[in-house]
Amino acid sequence: MIPSRGRCAFLVSICALAASTLLLPCLADDYAQQNITVTPGYKLLPGIASVPAPVRVAPDQDWMGIDGSWNTFSLLIGDPQENVRVFVSTASQQIWAVNRLACVSNVTDPSTGQVTQMNVLDSDCETSRGNLYNNTASDTWHTKGYYQLWLEKNLGLVGNGLYGFDTVGLGMAGEKGPSVQNTTIGTLVTPNFWLGHVGLHPKPTNFSAFEDPIPSYMTDLFTQKSIPSLSFGYTAGAQYHGQTVLASLTLGGYDTSRIIPNDLTFIFAPDNERDLVVGLVGLSATTASAQNVDLLKRDDVTMLIDSTVAELWLPVEICKAFEDAFGLKYDADTDLYLVNDTLHKTLVASNPTVTFTLGQKYSTDTTLQITLPYAAFDLQASPPYRGLQEKTSYFPIRRGNESSQWVLGRTFLQEAYLTVDWERQNFSVSAIDWTFGREANLTPIVSPAYAVQEYDPPKKPGLSTAAIIGIAVGGGFVFALTMCAIGWWFWRRRHKRNLEAIKAKYEAEAAAAAAAKKDATEKSDEPPTSPIHDSEEGTRVFPKAELPGDSAVHHEMGTDLKDKEPMVISEADNAERQIYEMPGDMPERQEAGGRQLSEKETMVVRERIYNGFDPNGTPDVSPMVEEPPRRLAPISPSEVTMVNSRLPSNTNVSPVTPRTPRDGAFLETSDTFFQLPPYRPPRDGRPAEDTLLSPISPLEGSTDTSRRRFSYES
Ligand SMILES: *[C@@H]1O[C@H](CO)[C@@H](O)[C@H](O)[C@H]1NC(C)=O
Ligand SMILES: *[C@@H]1O[C@H](CO)[C@@H](O)[C@H](O)[C@H]1NC(C)=O
Ligand SMILES: *[C@@H]1O[C@H](CO)[C@@H](O)[C@H](O)[C@H]1NC(C)=O
Ligand SMILES: *[C@@H]1O[C@H](CO)[C@@H](O)[C@H](O)[C@H]1NC(C)=O
Ligand SMILES: *[C@@H]1O[C@H](CO)[C@@H](O)[C@H](O)[C@H]1NC(C)=O
Ligand SMILES: *[C@@H]1O[C@H](CO)[C@@H](O)[C@H](O)[C@H]1NC(C)=O
Ligand SMILES: *[C@@H]1O[C@H](CO)[C@@H](O)[C@H](O)[C@H]1NC(C)=O
Ligand SMILES: *[C@@H]1O[C@H](CO)[C@@H](O)[C@H](O)[C@H]1NC(C)=O
Numbered sequence: 001m002i003p004s005r006g007r008c009a010f011l012v013s014i015c016a017l018a019a020s021t022l023l024l025p026c027l028a029d030d031y032a033q034q035n036i037t038v039t040p041g042y043k044l045l046p047g048i049a050s051v052p053a054p055v056r057v058a059p060d061q062d063w064m065g066i067d068g069s070w071n072t073f074s075l076l077i078g079d080p081q082e083n084v085r086v087f088v089s090t091a092s093q094q095i096w097a098v099n100r101l102a103c104v105s106n107v108t109d110p111s112t113g114q115v116t117q118m119n120v121l122d123s124d125c126e127t128s129r130g131n132l133y134n135n136t137a138s139d140t141w142h143t144k145g146y147y148q149l150w151l152e153k154n155l156g157l158v159g160n161g162l163y164g165f166d167t168v169g170l171g172m173a174g175e176k177g178p179s180v181q182n183t184t185i186g187t188l189v190t191p192n193f194w195l196g197h198v199g200l201h202p203k204p205t206n207f208s209a210f211e212d213p214i215p216s217y218m219t220d221l222f223t224q225k226s227i228p229s230l231s232f233g234y235t236a237g238a239q240y241h242g243q244t245v246l247a248s249l250t251l252g253g254y255d256t257s258r259i260i261p262n263d264l265t266f267i268f269a270p271d272n273e274r275d276l277v278v279g280l281v282g283l284s285a286t287t288a289s290a291q292n293v294d295l296l297k298r299d300d301v302t303m304l305i306d307s308t309v310a311e312l313w314l315p316v317e318i319c320k321a322f323e324d325a326f327g328l329k330y331d332a333d334t335d336l337y338l339v340n341d342t343l344h345k346t347l348v349a350s351n352p353t354v355t356f357t358l359g360q361k362y363s364t365d366t367t368l369q370i371t372l373p374y375a376a377f378d379l380q381a382s383p384p385y386r387g388l389q390e391k392t393s394y395f396p397i398r399r400g401n402e403s404s405q406w407v408l409g410r411t412f413l414q415e416a417y418l419t420v421d422w423e424r425q426n427f428s429v430s431a432i433d434w435t436f437g438r439e440a441n442l443t444p445i446v447s448p449a450y451a452v453q454e455y456d457p458p459k460k461p462g463l464s465t466a467a468i469i470g471i472a473v474g475g476g477f478v479f480a481l482t483m484c485a486i487g488w489w490f491w492r493r494r495h496k497r498n499l500e501a502i503k504a505k506y507e508a509e510a511a512a513a514a515a516a517k518k519d520a521t522e523k524s525d526e527p528p529t530s531p532i533h534d535s536e537e538g539t540r541v542f543p544k545a546e547l548p549g550d551s552a553v554h555h556e557m558g559t560d561l562k563d564k565e566p567m568v569i570s571e572a573d574n575a576e577r578q579i580y581e582m583p584g585d586m587p588e589r590q591e592a593g594g595r596q597l598s599e600k601e602t603m604v605v606r607e608r609i610y611n612g613f614d615p616n617g618t619p620d621v622s623p624m625v626e627e628p629p630r631r632l633a634p635i636s637p638s639e640v641t642m643v644n645s646r647l648p649s650n651t652n653v654s655p656v657t658p659r660t661p662r663d664g665a666f667l668e669t670s671d672t673f674f675q676l677p678p679y680r681p682p683r684d685g686r687p688a689e690d691t692l693l694s695p696i697s698p699l700e701g702s703t704d705t706s707r708r709r710f711s712y713e714s
Contacts, residue, residue: 031169031176033226039444042451051228051450054253054442055221057198058175059246060085063239064130066194067310068379068396070410071237071247072130073198074172077185078138083172084196085130087410088234088249089308090276090418092151092199093216095168096161097133099187130195135187141166142182144207149186149193152308154404159190163207168217170198170251178226183217191384197308200251202230202422203272218251218422222447227252229447230422236307236413240375241434253445254419257438259430264358264366268425269302274404276305276420276427281367282357283318285325288350295321295354301406305418305429309409310379313400326352328395334386337395344393347374356412358429370416370431377411421445 035050044051062085063069072085077097084097103125107117126132135141144163151157163186169179184205188196202222204213221227233254237247248255269277280301285293297317314322319337322328326347328337339347351374359367382391396411420427 031171031178033178036228036444039228039446039451041454042444042446043454044446044451048450051444051446052225052252053228054444055170055177055227055251056255056440056442057170057177057249057251058172059237059249060172061246062130064128064195065310066128066191066382066385068381068411069239070310072195073170073247073249075196075198076169076172076176076179077133078135078166079140080138081169081173082133082138083131084133086196086198087307088236088247089151089197089199089201089306090232090234090420091201091273091304091306091308092197093201093203093218094184094186094199094205095217096149096186096188096193096196096199098129098131098194098196099162099189100132100134102129102189102191103132128194133185133187133196135162135164135166135185138166140181144184147186147207149188149190152192152306154402155309155313155398155400155407157192157309159188159192161186161188161190163187178221178224180217180220180224183220184214193308194385200232200234200420201272221251228450229253229445231420231445233258233417233419234307234413235417235432236410238376238414238432240373240378243436245434245436248417248440250442253442254417255440256443257441258432259417259419260433262366262368262428262430264360264364264368265426265428266360267363268427274304275425276418277302278305278358278408278429279303279360280356281359282369283354284357285322285352285354287325287352290325293321293325295325297321300403302403303406303408305408305412305416307410307413307418309407310411311396311398311407311409312411313398313405313407313409315403315406316399316401319397319399322395322397326395330399334388335398336381336386337397338381339393339395341393344378348378351375356408368429368431370412370429372412372415376414379411419445423447423449 034053036053037044037050039051057073060072060074062072064072064085065087070087072087075084075086075095075097076082077084077095086095086097089096100121103122104119105122106115107120108114109116135143142165144165146160147163149157149159149161163184165182166185167179167181168183168185170177199216200218202216202218204215204219206213215223218227218230218232222230229252231252231254233248233250235248235258237245239245248258266276266278268275280296280303283294283296283301285295287293295318297320298315301315301318319330322337323330327343328339329343331338353371353373354377355369355371357367357369359365377395377397379394379396380391381388381394383389396409400406415432417430417432418427419430
């Protein structure tokens with residue numbers, strides 16, 4: 001029992017602790033930057049005592065969208081702060097918010113045609129689009145001008161926006177995250193993007209070729225020391241797993257509580273508009289009528305993981321395979337797979353599943369399976385999405401004519417967790433651990449600017465610390481035992497000699513006594529028995545105890561893993577399914593000529609149709625995205641020519657950024673291009689051999705080099 005005075009002090013300190021943890025942040029309502037000193041897997045560089053902690057961005061409770069229902073995140077923009085709801089874009093580097101103009105209209109008197117009320121706000125529109133941002137109401141807004149939105153132009157989602165700079169904070173009042181001052185904001189009215197987004201890409205924005213590139217939101221967060229690295233972990237959340245599971249966004253790390261870990265790491269493709277690319281190695285459906293229906297009607301499919309869009313944009317052949325497997329019907333008017341009530345009931349009752357097998361050719365043989373139940377595809381589209389007149393169920397796959405249109409959107413990220421390390425240029429995809437109620441467990445990813453990665457020592461006997469200690473202890477023990485044995489042998493020899501001497505003495509004395517007494521008939525012949533003498537023959541070998549068979553141990557581990565990780569990692573046994581070259585996959589960056597003009601024309605038409613934005617007011621420039629200077633030499637088409645000609649000194653056109661040996665070595669020359677990517681330590685004690693890279697077959701090595709270069713990253 002705690003004495004009463006001590007107990008009182010104890011209670012006071014508990015209260016103080018509670019107050020400081022619960023009340024103070026609420027009272028201050030400000031974000032407190034925190035640093036961490038413990039960085040598992042990373043060794044801080046000399047002179048660096050701590051690094052910023054990873055930031056968890058709290059999701060809202062809201063689910064929004066006209067192409068489904070998606071969990072949003074909050075941003076606080078401008079001064080006074082306006083709370084807007086946004087999605088997460090893994091492809092964008094900017095903050096986007098819906099401009100207030102998107103929901104205002106002039107009311108006209110139908111009889112006279114006269115405007116009776118000006119700029120009337122439609123509050124349903126305002127709510128539906130995640131709250132609006134009125135840039136003119138913000139004191140800290142600086143206008144830049146009208147520019148093309150650029151993002152998702154490959155999917156035909158074009159439009160323009162009023163760009164400027166303002167303060168953007170993550171989170172909402174009461175749960176504020178870090179904020180960035182004077183960051184790039186695109187404000188839009190086009191319904192092609194119904195809500196705004198927080199862009200997680202670190203590439204800068206070039207508004208024109210004559211201006212300095214403007215750092216991205218992520219880069220700003222990193223340089224102002226709010227996050228430990230340019231990296232993130234994200235999953236979209238889902239509402240269909242019995243209970244609602246909110247989205248999860250971590251900046252500068254990832255949340256281990258949400259994932260089933262695996263050993264597969266993907267390497268960036270060399271195009272910064274399409275870098276999070278995975279190979280689709282297998283695609284199968286299990287329906288009421290058939291198991292493992294193969295839907296992968298092409299073997300060259302590479303998919304961009306991009307949370308900006310909701311749907312899965314798949315090659316037309318694969319869409320047709322979906323039609324056959326699920327009884328879907330393509331609606332040419334909306335370009336959607338609309339699902340009527342009859343079909344919806346059938347699909348809900350049979351609950352088919354679709355399994356994606358992902359891999360990355362030339363980099364690894366390991367594959368990963370992500371399975372989506374029908375519930376993940378059971379989305380509802382609302383007007384004005386794709387010209388719909390009423391709310392309709394649809395199946396969120398879209399026809400992608402070209403490889404530049406193949407995208408795994410948010411639908412996929414309901415069942416997958418994406419972790420991206422922009423600095424080390426790799427990423428991983430994990431299946432979601434649907435165990436409810438687990439505490440968030442943020443694991444930092446630390447920038448190479450702060451730390452070097454520590455690799456687990458290879459799991460060979462004699463090299464691990466435990467083994468070394470074991471050997472040292474064992475060796476010492478054996479040595480001590482040997483010394484004891486030798487000592488014992490010497491001692492016993494001497495002891496024996498002493499005994500013999502005593503015995504001889506005794507016998508001599510006895511003989512002498514006998515002789516002296518002349519008692520010849522009663523003479524004793526028995527030698528004296530001593531226990532020591534007896535034990536001389538006593539070194540016995542006991543039957544060796546049987547060691548437990550190690551197969552049993554392995555078996556147990558195996559089932560344990562299986563229970564924890566259903567279907568996650570499987571070796572690709574069928575090599576044929578692995579081939580997925582991506583010929584001419586890279587969008588060619590053309591000169592500012594034709595393409596942009598035709599795009600602009602499309603945009604003009606669309607803007608007139610959709611929102612009456614005055615496209616003529618748009619300057620000729622578009623926010624061009626450029627490689628961030630920190631990127632380790634991504635291969636642009638011009639560089640490929642350069643590498644092909646093997647004249648690396650002739651690099652005036654596109655400066656080659658310094659390449660670190662580890663990450664960039666394989667990009668160096670065409671001969672070393674196919675070298676193995678950096679060694680990946682095994683996770684969870686699973687053997688690394690399974691996941692190491694397969695040698696490149698001579699066949700692949702003999703194909704056209706420029707092709708190879710592209711397909712490498714596929
Ligand atoms: C947090 O870490 C960064 C990077 O090491 C350092 O520059 C900064 O001073 C640290 N902040 C605090 C409050 O320790
Ligand atoms: C409403 O009318 C005013 C004046 O004609 C015009 O400037 C404004 O752009 C109109 N607003 C909309 C949303 O059409
Ligand atoms: C934006 O805010 C300003 C200043 O408060 C106001 O005058 C203007 O009408 C607002 N714009 C819209 C479109 O509501
Ligand atoms: C905000 O950033 C832009 C572009 O980097 C710059 O031109 C402008 O001067 C900055 N404004 C302030 C107030 O820092
Ligand atoms: C973006 O800016 C950088 C640095 O000023 C420049 O080298 C590059 O050419 C620009 N990119 C484009 C597409 O204009
Ligand atoms: C529902 O759609 C299916 C094809 O997707 C079609 O065969 C069926 O006739 C439709 N039913 C109704 C009632 O429209
Ligand atoms: C794909 O091609 C068809 C036919 O040419 C066209 O109607 C459709 O708009 C194209 N889709 C996209 C997304 O470009
Ligand atoms: C990136 O690669 C390193 C090793 O080079 C690995 O430790 C890390 O887990 C990878 N990151 C991701 C997000 O896969």
